Amino acid sequence: MATRYYFDIRNGEELYADRQGIELRDEETAAHEAMQSLLGMAKHNPLLDKQRLLAFEVRTDQGPLFDVSLDLGITRR
Template identity: 40%
Template structure:
């Protein structure tokens, strides 16, 4: 199995993953990034009118996948 690292960007904050996860393939890493991103959106997005967050996946050779989510909440004008 190969080790994948999941670095987090939450707005301007960057959290480097130094532990990583051993997964069988890139598809498993993609699923892990998708799950992490949806959990981030659920937990960290509350009460923020505009935000961008991302999971940057890398292996021992460098970056291999970026998953990001942006949202904007604003009142509608009539």
Template identity: 40%
Template sequence: MKRFYFDIREGDEIIPDEEGLELSTIEKVHEEAARSLADMARDAIRARGDGVPHEIAIEVRDDSGPVLQVKFTFEVDRRKH
């Protein structure tokens, strides 16, 4: 199995994954990244109700370099009624 690293990006800040995970297929890598991002997005929505756009991403790499990126943007656009 190959080792993949799931770096977290919030705005201009990046938190590198130093440990990584061993996964057997790119589909499993995609699933893990999407599941992790969904958890992070849920937490961001709870914490940020101010309408300021908030973008978070997981950038996946292996020993050869970038593999894929999943990202989520949260923005509230309140309209007058």
């Protein structure tokens, strides 16, 4: 039986709630989906000179499960 997982997006201080979710077979599949989606988002949203946390806060209807995050930034020397 599939479970509905919600992938709330954290972009720095902003949190965007996933109101639809997606049905997946298990938590491992949800973690894989979150990581692949996060890497795609990072690839298509380049940074200039600031640090930024980009993350999915993954939950089900029962509550929070885990976070998948990337700490993005460029340090100029």
